Amino acid sequence: MRARYFAHVDMDAFYASVEVLDRPELSGLPVAVGGKPGERGVIAAASYAARTFGVHSAMPTAQALRLCPELILLPGRMARYQELSEQIMQILRDQCPAVEPLSLDEASLDLSGCARLHGVDEAVDGGHKGWTRFAQALQHRIHTETGLWASVGLGETRRIAKIASDHRKPAGVVVVVRGEGRDFLADLPIEKLRGVGPKMAERLRRQGFRRARDIASTPRTQLQQLFGKAGSALLDMVEARDLGGVHPDRREKSVGRETTFARDLVGMAALEPVLSRLSENVARRLRKRSLQGRVIQLKIRDRGFHTFTRRHSMTTPTDSAPRIRDEALRLLRAMQWEQVPVRLIGVTVSGLTESRAVQGELFATDEERRQPGIDRIVDAIHDRFGSNAFLRGRSLLATGVDRTPWGATLSPSGPGSGRLDSSERISQ
Amino acid sequence: MWLCPQWVSIGSLRLGMGSPVHPQRACLQREPHSRPKGQPVKIQVPQSDLARGLSAVANVVSNKTTLPILSTILFDAESDALTLAATDLDVSVVTHIYGAETGKTGRTAIPAAKFVPFIRTLGPDAVKLQCTNDKVKVGSGKARFEEATMDPANFPPLPKLTQDTSFEIEGAVLADMIRNTIYAISRDETRPALQGVFWELGADHFTMVATDGHRLTRTRRKLDLGVKNPRKLIASSAGLQQVLRLIDEAEKVTIYVGETQLSFEVGNTTVHTRLVEGSFPNYEQVIPKNNRNHIVCDRQTLADRVRRVKISADRVTNQIRFEFEGSVMNLTATGTEGSRAEDQLSVDYEGEPLVIGFNHNYVEDVLKHLESENIVIALDRADTAAIFVPAEGPIDDVTTSDDLCLLMPLRLND
Numbered sequence: 001m002r003a004r005y006f007a008h009v010d011m012d013a014f015y016a017s018v019e020v021l022d023r024p025e026l027s028g029l030p031v032a033v034g035g036k037p038g039e040r041g042v043i044a045a046a047s048y049a050a051r052t053f054g055v056h057s058a059m060p061t062a063q064a065l066r067l068c069p070e071l072i073l074l075p076g077r078m079a080r081y082q083e084l085s086e087q088i089m090q091i092l093r094d095q096c097p098a099v100e101p102l103s104l105d106e107a108s109l110d111l112s113g114c115a116r117l118h119g120v121d122e123a124v125d126g127g128h129k130g131w132t133r134f135a136q137a138l139q140h141r142i143h144t145e146t147g148l149w150a151s152v153g154l155g156e157t158r159r160i161a162k163i164a165s166d167h168r169k170p171a172g173v174v175v176v177v178r179g180e181g182r183d184f185l186a187d188l189p190i191e192k193l194r195g196v197g198p199k200m201a202e203r204l205r206r207q208g209f210r211r212a213r214d215i216a217s218t219p220r221t222q223l224q225q226l227f228g229k230a231g232s233a234l235l236d237m238v239e240a241r242d243l244g245g246v247h248p249d250r251r252e253k254s255v256g257r258e259t260t261f262a263r264d265l266v267g268m269a270a271l272e273p274v275l276s277r278l279s280e281n282v283a284r285r286l287r288k289r290s291l292q293g294r295v296i297q298l299k300i301r302d303r304g305f306h307t308f309t310r311r312h313s314m315t316t317p318t319d320s321a322p323r324i325r326d327e328a329l330r331l332l333r334a335m336q337w338e339q340v341p342v343r344l345i346g347v348t349v350s351g352l353t354e355s356r357a358v359q360g361e362l363f364a365t366d367e368e369r370r371q372p373g374i375d376r377i378v379d380a381i382h383d384r385f386g387s388n389a390f391l392r393g394r395s396l397l398a399t400g401v402d403r404t405p406w407g408a409t410l411s412p413s414g415p416g417s418g419r420l421d422s423s424e425r426i427s428q
Numbered sequence: 429m430w431l432c433p434q435w436v437s438i439g440s441l442r443l444g445m446g447s448p449v450h451p452q453r454a455c456l457q458r459e460p461h462s463r464p465k466g467q468p469v470k471i472q473v474p475q476s477d478l479a480r481g482l483s484a485v486a487n488v489v490s491n492k493t494t495l496p497i498l499s500t501i502l503f504d505a506e507s508d509a510l511t512l513a514a515t516d517l518d519v520s521v522v523t524h525i526y527g528a529e530t531g532k533t534g535r536t537a538i539p540a541a542k543f544v545p546f547i548r549t550l551g552p553d554a555v556k557l558q559c560t561n562d563k564v565k566v567g568s569g570k571a572r573f574e575e576a577t578m579d580p581a582n583f584p585p586l587p588k589l590t591q592d593t594s595f596e597i598e599g600a601v602l603a604d605m606i607r608n609t610i611y612a613i614s615r616d617e618t619r620p621a622l623q624g625v626f627w628e629l630g631a632d633h634f635t636m637v638a639t640d641g642h643r644l645t646r647t648r649r650k651l652d653l654g655v656k657n658p659r660k661l662i663a664s665s666a667g668l669q670q671v672l673r674l675i676d677e678a679e680k681v682t683i684y685v686g687e688t689q690l691s692f693e694v695g696n697t698t699v700h701t702r703l704v705e706g707s708f709p710n711y712e713q714v715i716p717k718n719n720r721n722h723i724v725c726d727r728q729t730l731a732d733r734v735r736r737v738k739i740s741a742d743r744v745t746n747q748i749r750f751e752f753e754g755s756v757m758n759l760t761a762t763g764t765e766g767s768r769a770e771d772q773l774s775v776d777y778e779g780e781p782l783v784i785g786f787n788h789n790y791v792e793d794v795l796k797h798l799e800s801e802n803i804v805i806a807l808d809r810a811d812t813a814a815i816f817v818p819a820e821g822p823i824d825d826v827t828t829s830d831d832l833c834l835l836m837p838l839r840l841n842d
Contacts, residue, residue: 294744315615315640317744330618353744357785359642360836362813363709 005111007135008153008161009092009142012170014105015045018081019074021147030055031072037062040262044076048170081105084146091142095134108158126177135173156181159237163192185238186213193237200230212238255291256299257281258346264303266341272329278347279325283318286349287379290356292317293349296327300337301344310335313351316359320371324349469559470531471505475550475568477527482544484523484674484697485514489540497582500537501544503557504580505530513586514540519667520587521674523697535580538564546573587700589693590686595653597634599694600677605636606668608647608797608831613665614640621706624662629655629685637711643790644711644813644834645797662708663690667701674699715827715834716813719806721779722826723752724819727803730757731795733771737761738788740769746787747838753781761788784810785838794833810837 011017015033020026030050035041041061053068065071085104092099095118098110115122120130135152142150153164155176164174164184176184185193190209191201207226209215215223216238223231257278265271275298286293297311310331318324328347361368482501491499493516504511510528514521536559546566547555553569559577566573606625614622619641628635635648667690674694675681682693692699734748741748741761751758758772784807795803800818806826807814813836817829826832 292744316642351744353742355742355745355747357742357745357747357838357840359745359787359838360811360813362639362641362644362714362834362836 004156005115005131006155006158006161007096007109007111007138008155008158008165009088009107009109009138010151010153010162010165010169011088011105012149012151013045013047013051014085014148015076015081016047016050017045017148018077018084020047022080026072029072030068030070031074032061032064033074033076034061034064035075035262036073037065084148087146088142088148088150091145092138095138108161111154122178126179128175128177128180131175131177132173135175139171139173155184160184163188166192186211186216188212190215193234195230195233195237200227203227253352254297254348254350255282255285255289255293255352256297256346256348257285258299258344258348260301260344261342264341264343265345267338268329268333271332271342271345274345275328275332275347276321276325278345279328280321282347282349283321283324283375284379284382286319286352287375291352291354292319292356292358293353294318294351295349296324296331297348297350298328298331298335299344299346299348300332300335300342303341303343305343307344308335317351317353317355318349320375322371468532468561469503469505469534469536469557471510471528472531472554472556473510473525473528475547475552475555477525478555479548479550481510481512481523481525482540482547485512485521486540486544487514487670487673488516488519488521489514489544490516491541497537497578497584499539499541500578500583501540502535502537502580502583502586503559504535505533507533513583515584515586516666517584518664518702519670520584520700521670521697522586522700526696534559536564537578537580537583539575539578543573543575587689587691589684589691589698590689591684592687593629593655593657593659593685594682595629595655596680596682597651597653598677599675599679599681601649601651602681602683603672603675603677605634605647605649606672609636609638609645610665610668610672611793611797612638612640612643612645612833616640620704621662621708624664624704625668626708626711627659627661627663629653629659629661631655631658637708639709639711639834642787642836643793644714645794646711646715646832646834648830650830659685660708661685661690662704662706664701664704667692667699670699670701714813715832716808716815717827719808719815719826721752721777721782721807723757723775723777723779723805724802725757725773725775725805727795727798727801729773730803731792733757733759733773734788734791734795737769737771738792740767741788745838746789747785747840748788748791749783749785749840751781751783752777752779782807782810783840784814785840786814786835787838790835794835798831798833811839813837 016031019031019033028049029047030053031047032043032050032055033045034043037060043055043057043059043061043064045057046055046064050064050068050071053071055064055068055071061073065073081104085101089099089101089107092107092109096109096111096114100108100110102108111118115127115130118130118134120127120134122130124130131154135154139150139152142148149171151165151169151172153161153167153174153176155161155164156178160176160181164176165172167174189211190196190204193212196204204227215234218235220232220235223235225231227234259274259278265274294317295311295313297309299307299309301307312327312331314323314327324347358372485501489499489501493499498516500514502513504513505528507530508526510525510530512523512525543564543566550568550571556567558565558567562577564575564577609625613625616622622640626637628637632650632652633648634651634653635646637644637646639645671681671692671694674697676695679695684691684693688703690701690703737748737759738746738761740763742763747761749760749762751760752775755774755777756772757775757777758770760768760770762768794816798816798818800820802819804817804819804826805814806817813834815826816833816835817826818831
């Protein structure tokens with residue numbers, strides 16, 4: 001098998017660094033970008049100075065201010081972040097044609113087969129020196145052109161690359177060449193492994209697992225006994241067996257998207273545009289993966305953290321946003337939640353097939369007939385100009401036109417305005 | 429105050445569900461709270477008559493209903509007949525038993541869940557029913573059964589026969605027409621009009637059409653039903669299911685068509701259903717007129733091939749690929765896990781080579797319901813609807829066939 005290589009580029013404290021870049025007087029001070037504490041705001045990014053106080057992203061702002069009362073809290077400036085992000089992505093695209101932006105500040109590069117192009121000789125020390133030079137040059141170029149620091153990780157799989165990029169943050173370069181994956185992962189503390197959260201870490205530590213190598217040296221049966229399926233998955237991970245999607249048995253079971261609101265939303269008028277956007281997003285990802293799904297699931301959480309799901313199986317599979325949205329809306333209406341404040345809402349499509357066969361409709365409206373063509377054009381625009389270049393009218397917020405990117409912190413426009421301040425998770 | 433507080437709260441909750449309030453449900457809600465006052469009833473019925481009557485009505489009784497009265501069977505004992513009735517508010521079934529001896533006339537509502545199975549197990553001895561105002565006592569030989577009854581005043585008012593339009597039809601013909609269409613209705617609750625069977629009642633013909641938006645079936649009989657004013661309506665499939673269950677093919681069925689209601693008199697039993705509201709799509713418009721390519725094949729052989737090849741088909745799209753070339757029809761199915769199956773059969777075909785995909789479930793439904801030995805598949809292109817008709821009919825213009833099935837293809841993207 002030909003060597004596969006991936007690079008993971010992750011900007012260091014991106015939003016906070018951009019703020020410091022634009023306002024040098026903030027340099028060295030604890031700076032954070034996030035929502036206001038009174039509005040259930042969370043920290044989107046914290047400068048390294050702020051991190052020494054224990055402030056980190058996704059932490060409630062109120063808690064961050066308790067840890068660091070002198071924290072300089074700034075509202076996000078999405079347009080500016082996006083501008084810089086685009087600049088960075090362009091630099092990456094110059095290096096390699098296969099760039100997959102994962103968010104504004106993160107991207108994955110598929111470098112497979114590009115070794116010679118970048119002057120890397122894999123015969124010499126597995127290409128370690130060559131790839132390191134490449135990664136450092138990339139990091140240097142990003143810094144000279146934007147003034148921002150990135151951490152770069154390289155590895156045989158996307159996951160190893162991502163872990164490597166996180167290994168020596170900030171401004172780190174970590175290259176894990178072919179055959180080194182096992183040793184690299186073996187030395188990682190278990191908390192650094194993907195899929196290991198605080199609870200799992202606690203369970204592992206209680207059983208005497210400290211580093212990944214402790215997992216590697218334990219028989220699969222025993223791990224399964226101790227941790228169930230998660231144990232087996234951990235071993236796969238540690239043995240660097242997980243080749244990021246090239247395994248045919250790693251077929252996706254569902255594609256979903258959910259969002260948590262800064263302030264609970266109430267009523268269909270507020271929720272409908274959100275569902276519309278989620279559906280657009282899910283449909284686009286289905287199309288990107290050449291999948292269609294037959295089962296639509298709606299997930300909704302109330303302010304007491306009670307989570308409800310409702311699903312509907314359609315007779316024919318779809319990858320079209322209007323159909324997903326309409327089903328999701330129907331499920332939502334059937335729940336009779338007009339008066340109930342909603343904290344989180346999500347849409348998932350399952351019952352997936354890779355078959356592209358489309359069942360013809362006897363009584364299709366013109367709009368339905370045109371949909372696949374429209375989808376193709378919209379996808380092309382999104383791929384080229386980003387996910388906000390083009391939005392369905394129904395996806396706009398009821399409170400007004402708001403083109404701030406999905407998943408971003410919006411500047412609040414007064415309490416109860418129903419605007420989004422969302423964090424998002426991808427469930428697959 | 430027994431069932432009332434709880435009943436009202438459940439009732440109003442259901443009423444708040446956004447769907448339009450059902451007229452009968454609304455009238456139920458207005459019922460004043462009242463104590464049960466079943467009347468003292470005394471009757472003696474041959475077991476077989478009672479069991480038959482219960483079988484006729486018990487099918488529409490639901491145990492999961494939020495309105496407890498709907499889990500009962502209404503007994504109305506009059507001097508000349510015992511009438512049983514049950515309803516789920518969409519479909520009501522009423523049957524008469526004439527062999528009963530009524531000691532005391534009156535009405536009561538008996539919960540069906542235990543009463544019906546108990547009566548079915550009884551031997552041939554006559555069944556004696558005795559009701560006080562809140563209890564029924566059953567005796568047959570040495571067997572005894574007791575059950576609390578409900579107030580018959582709460583039972584929804586039963587629909588009356590409307591005399592606007594009525595006609596008689598052979599049970600066998602009606603059953604055949606219902607069977608040929610009902611399988612193709614839509615399961616999509618968002619398209620209620622497609623969940624029913626469309627009827628066209630003309631001066632000299634009776635047509636039924638059903639579609640789920642992907643396939644369509646039309647069955648037409650030239651009958652002189654004596655219908656003066658042609659009518660178009662959508663019959664509820666739940667009602668038709670009940671009729672199909674009760675039909676004795678040797679007997680005639682009388683159908684009463686009202687403004688909002690459709691009733692079927694089948695022997696001693698009457699099925700009432702509401703007409704489905706909404707408009708049925710213009711089905712004639714989607715039957716293609718130009719069908720250049722005609723394939724004639726043996727129905728059973730094709731059904732066997734489909735049953736074999738579908739084993740490998742994708743589980744979500746159910747796609748089978750059909751290739752017609754010369755006198756061969758080739759069937760292929762490819763699943764996502766690398767599974768593949770193929771077979772062929774010989775057919776009469778003279779057109780250009782053609783490849784078309786279909787959902788195998790739809791094809792199997794069609795082959796099950798066209799009852800001729802050979803069938804004709806007529807189609808124009810791989811992306812237009814294909815017509816399936818019995819080969820006995822007019823082959824030159826298949827669209828005039830009395831039994832016609834239309835299948836939209838699965839667009840093949842491989």
